[in-house]
Amino acid sequence: MFSFDLLANGLVAGILLGGFYAAVAIGLAITFGQLDIVNIAHPAFVIAGSYIAWILNSRLGLDPVLIGVLVAPVFFFVGAAIYRVYYAAFERTGQESLSGLAFFFGVMFIIEVALILVYGVDYRLVTTGYIGATIEIGVVGIPLRMLVPFLVASALTAGIYLYLSRTFMGRAILAVAQDRLALQLMGADPVRVKQFAFGLAIATTAIAGALLIIIGPVEPSVGRQYIGRVFAIVVLGGMGSIPGMFIAAMILGVAESLVASFMGPSWAPAIAFGLLLLTLAVRPSGLFGRQ
Amino acid sequence: MKISVFWSSIVLVFLAGLGLTQSAVNPYYFNALYVILQATIMAVAWNILGGFTGYVNFGSAAFFAVGAYTSIALDKTLGLPLPLLILAAAAVCGLIGLGVGYLTLRLKGVYFAIATLAMAIVIETFINNWSYVGGARGVYILTPEKHLWFDTYIEMLFVVMLGLALAAVAISRQLNSSRLGRGLAAIRDDELAAECAGVPTLRLKLVSTTVMGAMMGVAGAPYPFFVTFVDPISAFNLFVAVNAIAMPMIGGTAHWIGPVIGALLVGSLQEIITVTISSELNVLLVGIMLVLFITLAPQGIVGLAQKLRRRFFP
Numbered sequence: 163m164f165s166f167d168l169l170a171n172g173l174v175a176g177i178l179l180g181g182f183y184a185a186v187a188i189g190l191a192i193t194f195g196q197l198d199i200v201n202i203a204h205p206a207f208v209i210a211g212s213y214i215a216w217i218l219n220s221r222l223g224l225d226p227v228l229i230g231v232l233v234a235p236v237f238f239f240v241g242a243a244i245y246r247v248y249y250a251a252f253e254r255t256g257q258e259s260l261s262g263l264a265f266f267f268g269v270m271f272i273i274e275v276a277l278i279l280v281y282g283v284d285y286r287l288v289t290t291g292y293i294g295a296t297i298e299i300g301v302v303g304i305p306l307r308m309l310v311p312f313l314v315a316s317a318l319t320a321g322i323y324l325y326l327s328r329t330f331m332g333r334a335i336l337a338v339a340q341d342r343l344a345l346q347l348m349g350a351d352p353v354r355v356k357q358f359a360f361g362l363a364i365a366t367t368a369i370a371g372a373l374l375i376i377i378g379p380v381e382p383s384v385g386r387q388y389i390g391r392v393f394a395i396v397v398l399g400g401m402g403s404i405p406g407m408f409i410a411a412m413i414l415g416v417a418e419s420l421v422a423s424f425m426g427p428s429w430a431p432a433i434a435f436g437l438l439l440l441t442l443a444v445r446p447s448g449l450f451g452r453q
Numbered sequence: 454m455k456i457s458v459f460w461s462s463i464v465l466v467f468l469a470g471l472g473l474t475q476s477a478v479n480p481y482y483f484n485a486l487y488v489i490l491q492a493t494i495m496a497v498a499w500n501i502l503g504g505f506t507g508y509v510n511f512g513s514a515a516f517f518a519v520g521a522y523t524s525i526a527l528d529k530t531l532g533l534p535l536p537l538l539i540l541a542a543a544a545v546c547g548l549i550g551l552g553v554g555y556l557t558l559r560l561k562g563v564y565f566a567i568a569t570l571a572m573a574i575v576i577e578t579f580i581n582n583w584s585y586v587g588g589a590r591g592v593y594i595l596t597p598e599k600h601l602w603f604d605t606y607i608e609m610l611f612v613v614m615l616g617l618a619l620a621a622v623a624i625s626r627q628l629n630s631s632r633l634g635r636g637l638a639a640i641r642d643d644e645l646a647a648e649c650a651g652v653p654t655l656r657l658k659l660v661s662t663t664v665m666g667a668m669m670g671v672a673g674a675p676y677p678f679f680v681t682f683v684d685p686i687s688a689f690n691l692f693v694a695v696n697a698i699a700m701p702m703i704g705g706t707a708h709w710i711g712p713v714i715g716a717l718l719v720g721s722l723q724e725i726i727t728v729t730i731s732s733e734l735n736v737l738l739v740g741i742m743l744v745l746f747i748t749l750a751p752q753g754i755v756g757l758a759q760k761l762r763r764r765f766f767p
Contacts, residue, residue, distance in 0.1 A: 260503065261702075263563070264509065264702055264747050268699070268744035272737065274691075275736050275737045276737065390571050390574050393567045435571035438571045442557055442568055443557075
């Protein structure tokens with residue numbers, strides 16, 4: 163039975179969900195889209211961010227978003243250190259395609275299993291004032307636990323977009339994506355630029371992780387469901403285009419939400435991958451990609 | 454006629470396996486050996502694409518699970534015997550390998566890797582919603598009464614798996630040293646140069662994804678009879694995929710013996726750690742070994758052995 167209320171609620175929920183997906187995917191748009199580093203472990207860092215938000219929230223009672231912002235600098239240095247290892251072991255020797263992929267796969271696996279070993283497979287959640295509250299507009303209900311991540315994610319996306327297009331370092335990151343050699347000839351060190359960009363990308367996962375655990379309870383293997391989503395978003399968005407990524411995240415969010423409303427939630431995980439396979443088969447350069 | 458060392462050792466290993474079933478050993482060993490042999494087939498299969506051709510498959514668990522579910526579905530509908538189930542699983546998984554390869558292998562290698570991850574989740578969602586084979590609840594399989602002349606069913610399953618593993622090793626060795634294998638190595642080293650030199654790159658890549666898929670399906674087909682309960686979580690276990698990548702990487706990917714060494718070594722180590730310490734720790738250990746080996750010894754154990762030999766016997 164088709165119902166207009168269900169459609170309206172599904173659309174709104176999808177847009178809110180899509181905004182949150184943008185926060186999860188933006189780091190990958192930098193690493194995979196700009197730096198050409200296939201960081202499969204990206205969602206695992208998001209889960210690590212969720213767990214840190216859970217620990218600090220349950221011990222100190224801090225707001226999850228605040229925790230995400232506070233933890234981001236730590237993640238920045240972790241990311242920079244990982245890029246150092248990646249560069250020394252693979253990029254310098256030209257083995258990034260096979261060994262680099264397997265390396266991040268191993269990192270993902272280690273993060274997930276370490277979380278399981280330490281904290282078990284129980285679902286963890288955070289408590290704040292706004293989780294549970296809902297704004298009603300006509301027939302559409304907007305839960306605050308979705309609205310807050312949407313707003314934070316939109317701010318994060320706008321911030322990263324402005325940073326990349328307006329600042330010196332941001333433009334250097336875009337430049338290293340386009341022509342590494344030219345950047346070197348201008349007297350900048352591409353390795354340092356990439357190290358900074360990778361750190362920045364991992365820093366965003368601290369915030370994305372905090373948003374994830376606001377939306378719902380988290381356990382270590384949840385990250386795997388996000389691998390397909392984030393790659394689908396980045397590829398569909400045109401590899402590294404931030405506005406394209408945001409629109410692709412919206413498309414995926416709405417598609418998943420409508421499928422969950424009308425066909426049942428157990429089919430939702432396949433949407434991202436279906437979208438990804440379709441994009442790869444039909445238009446690999448994505449919606450907004452350079453041909 | 455010159456007797457090949459390789460073929461005589463294949464025959465000897467098989468006879469030793471048969472002999473083991475006749476001696477009175479603890480049945481646990483057949484379970485442990487079955488797991489190791491299954492991992493060997495997966496590692497050898499992964500290496501045909503990953504090691505020989507240089508394309509990373511993250512969806513090994515999906516091929517394995519499709520093999521397992523093919524045999525569940527056919528066992529339930531037609532009650533086919535095990536050898537036919539294995540053949541059917543090989544056909545289905547080979548076709549899936551061909552299809553995914555055809556869709557993505559014309560693009561950069563990275564897309565193939567991501568597409569295999571994607572495929573794993575799509576198929577898992579499909580199985581989760583397919584109630585005939587148990588859906589998300591899982592399905593129980595009755596072990597058949599017949600087990601030829603063997604004392605127990607697990608002994609027969611062990612011998613079947615031993616035969617399959619030896620066949621996989623033989624196929625992998627043939628591929629490695631054949632004209633096809635040289636074509637694959639050319640693709641791995643420089644795909645553009647290979648294409649220019651007249652190597653039919655797309656066709657060779659499709660052959661290797663098909664063989665890889667079929668072999669993984671074969672490894673999965675007897676799995677339902679081994680565990681007797683299959684659900685999507687256990688069949689699509691990430692651990693299967695990690696093992697399939699870690700074992701060839703640790704053993705060494707360039708040579709056909711690499712994944713065999715890796716699988717035997719890591720597989721035995723896993724069994725020992727699972728029994729003596731804990732199974733979670735063993736999972737973590739594989740991840741750490743994988744990362745350590747690819748950062749510090751990218752050529753694996755085979756590469757280390759070659760380096761040592763060159764130093765002491767120049």
